[in-house]
Amino acid sequence: MREEPIERLQFGVLYRAFLLRVVDLEILSAQGDVVKLLGQFASLLAAISFFFTVPLILVGGRLPQETLWTMEHVLIATTMVVVGLFSVLSWDSIFPDRRDVLVLAPLPVRARTLFLAKLGASLTALSVSVLALNIFTGLVWPFLFSPANGGGFAAIRSLAAYWVTVFAAGAFIFCSGLGVHWLAAQLLPRQQFLRLSAFLQVAAVCLFLSVYFLEPSLETPAALTAPQNQQLLAWLPSYWFLGLFQELNGGGSSSVSMDSAFVPLAMRACTGLAIAVLGSGAAIMLSYFRTLRKIVEEPDILPGSRRMNWSPPLANSLQSAIALFSVRTLLRSRHHRVIFSFYLGIGFAIVLAYMKPALGPHSSPHVAATAPVSVPLLTASILMMCVVVTGMRIVFSMPIALRANWIFRITETRKAPEYLTAIRRTLLWISCFPVWAVFAMLFLAIWPLRFAAGHLVILGLLGIIFTDLSVHGFQKIPFTCSYLPGKGNIQLVFWACVVLLPLTYAAARLEWQALQNLSRYVFVVVILSIAAGWARWRTAASARSAKALNFDEVPPVDILALGLRTDGEMLPEQS
C-alpha cells in the first residue's frame, strides 16, 4: 500500500471527526444535537447579515457615497470582529488536546496529518462563519458599492472585491490571533503558557470588541486624507481592508486624491495579511510538533498555592463547597473561562461604548463622566451587571468532567432547596458582588458620595433581581449537569438584547432624574425593593418545590402521553 493515499484517508477521517468537535461533545446531554446547535449559531450570523441589509431595503438603494463607505467599513469591521472572536474561541481546538494525543499517538498517524485535519476543520468552520455572516450583505451591498455607470462588469467586480476583502480581513485577524497564541506557546514553558493563554484569550476578546465599538468613524474623504488621522488609520486594520476593497473595486482610482488615501491602506492590508499568514504559519510549524510531545509529558494544570486555604464567608459547608468548586472550575477550566470572557468582553464593550460620548465633548450636562451623575455610566453599570450575571449563569450550565458528577449525586445528603440556596449565593458572590464592588470603587472616586451611594443601592437591588431571575428554575449544581443545545432560543435572546439596550438607557435617564430628587429616589428604591422581594420569593418558592437536583438535561417531550391502559385506567404515576 502506498503511503500517500493512507494519509489522505486518515486526513478525511480525522477532518470529519474534528469538524463535528468544534463544539466539545463531552459536555452535551445524551439527547443533545450538535448539528442543531451549530445551525442556531449559523442562523444567528445570518440574522445579523439580514439586520445589516434592512437599511438598504428601507431607503430603496439610494444612498450617498459617504454612507456607502461607512457601510463598507461596518461590514468589514463586523466580519473582522466575528472572526476575531471565533479565532479566540478556537485557539484550543486547533491544538490537539490530551485526549487526541493519547488516543491517536499509538496509531500510525503522522503528526502533520493530525495537524492538517485540525487546521482544515477550523478553517472550514471559519469559512462557514464568514459565509453565514455575509450571506445577505455579501449578495446585496456589493452592487451598490460598484462605481456608478460601471455596468455589469463593475457589479461583478464589486461582488468579487467584496468577498475577497472579507475573506482576506478574516484571514488576517484569524492568523494574527493564532500567531500571537502560538508564539506564546513557543516561548513559554507549557504550564505557564496554559495560564497565560487564558489571560490572552480574555484580553483578545476585550480588544476585539473594544476596537469594534470604539474605533472612530473616518469614512469621509476629509477624514481619510487628513494628515492628523494617518497615524490612527495605520493602527486600525478595518480601515486597511476598506482601502483594499476600494482598490479592488476600482473606487479609489476614480479620484486621484482618494487614491492617495486608499493605496497606502490597501498596501498595509496586503503587508499585514502576508505577515500574519507567514508569521502564524512559521509559529505553527515551530510550536506544533514540540507541543504534541509536551501535551503528553506535562499536566495541563499547575499545582495550586500550598498555603491558599481561603474559604468565602458563607453560611454552611454546602454553600462553601459549591462556591469553591465553582470558583476553582471557572479559574482553572480554560473552556469555561473563554465562554465567560466572551460575555465579559461584551459587557466591557458596552461600558466603553457608553463611556465614549461621556468622555468626549458633549452638550448635555447629564452625559459627562465627570458630571455629578452621568447617564451613560449609570447605563453601563446596569448593563454590565446584567451581562455578567447572565454570562455566569450560562457558564454554570456548561459541565466540566460530566462523568465525575457522580460524587455530587452520591453525596446529595441534603434537601434540594438547600442546594438551590447555595447555588444562588454562589452566583451572587462570584458575579454580582465583583461587578458591584468595581463600580462602587469607580463611582465613589468620581462622583459625590450622595449620588454614588444612591446608585450603588439601586445597582445592588438590580443585581439581586438579575440573580434571582437567572436562577429561577435552575436546579443544577454549577458545572455538573449535561448541556442540551437548542433549549434557549438564541435568536430571541439576541433580539431581546437589541431591544434591551435603549430600554436600559431610558431607565438610567429615569434613575438620573430620581437621584436629583429625594422623594423620587425613595419611590424608585421602594419599587426595586418590591421587585427584588418578588424575584426572591419566586425563586425560593420554586426551590421549595424542587424535589431533586438535575444532573442530566433531557429535551421536553414532543408528544404528551396520556398513559392510558387498554381498559382506560390511568397509570399510577400519572393519575
Place this chain on the structure above:
Amino acid sequence: MLELRNVSKRFLGIPAVDNVSFSARAGEVTGYLGPNGSGKSTTMKMITGLIGLGCGEILFEGKPIQRDLIAYKQRMGYVPEEPHLYTHLSANEYLVMVSELRNLAAQEAGERIDGMLRLFALHDDRHAPISAYSKGMRQKVLVAAALLHNPDLILLDEPFSGLDVGSALVLRSLIQELAARGKVVLFSSHELETVERICSHVVILHRGKVVADDSIERLRTLMALPTLEEIFSQLAVEQDSVAISRQIADLIHA
C-alpha cells in the same frame, strides 16, 4: 444488613438485572461477581441510588432505601468502577469538597483528610491537580473519599484497579478490618484470587440473574471444586477460552 429483593432493571426493554435477590450482612465481606455485562455495575448503581430501580426493593437495615434516600446516602460510601474525578482539583481540595458536601465538621474532616493522605502516600502530592495523578493515585483518592465519613455500608466496585502491590495489600487488609468493625461491605471484582482471600460470602451473577449465593466454603463443597475460579468458570463462563484465544490468533494470522 443490605438486602435486595427481586430487583430488576431493563434498558430499552432488555433486562440488565433480572429478579436479583441477595443480602450482605454486617461484619462480613460479600463478593459480587459476574462476567462483563452480567449486570454487576447496574446493580451497584441501583444500590447507590445513581440509577432508579426497575422493580423490586433494596433495603438497608430493614428499610427501603428510597424511603429516605438522603439518610441512606449519609451512611454509604462508594468506590466506582471508573476513576472519574474532577481532575482540575487537587486531592486535598477534592476531599475537602466531599467532606463539606457530607456536612462533616471542618476540624475533624481536616484531620481525617490529612491522615488519609498520609496513609495512602498521597500527602506529598496533595496540592497537585488530580490530572497529574497516576491511575493508582486516583484510585486512592476515590477510596479516601468513600471512607471519609465512616460509612456503615461500603460499596466497592473494582477497588484494586490500578493499585500497586503494596497499596493493594493495604486495601485488602483495610476491607477486612472494616468488615471486622461491623460494616457491611459489598465488593465487586474480577480478581477472583483476591475475592477468595477476603470474602466470606459470594454472589455470582450471570446474564442478570443470581446463579450462586453462598459462602465460598459451601460452594466448594457443593460443587466439589477446589477454587473460586473453577466455580466461577463452571457457573458463569460459557465460552471455551482456549478455543476462542486460538480463533483470535488464527484470525490475525489470516
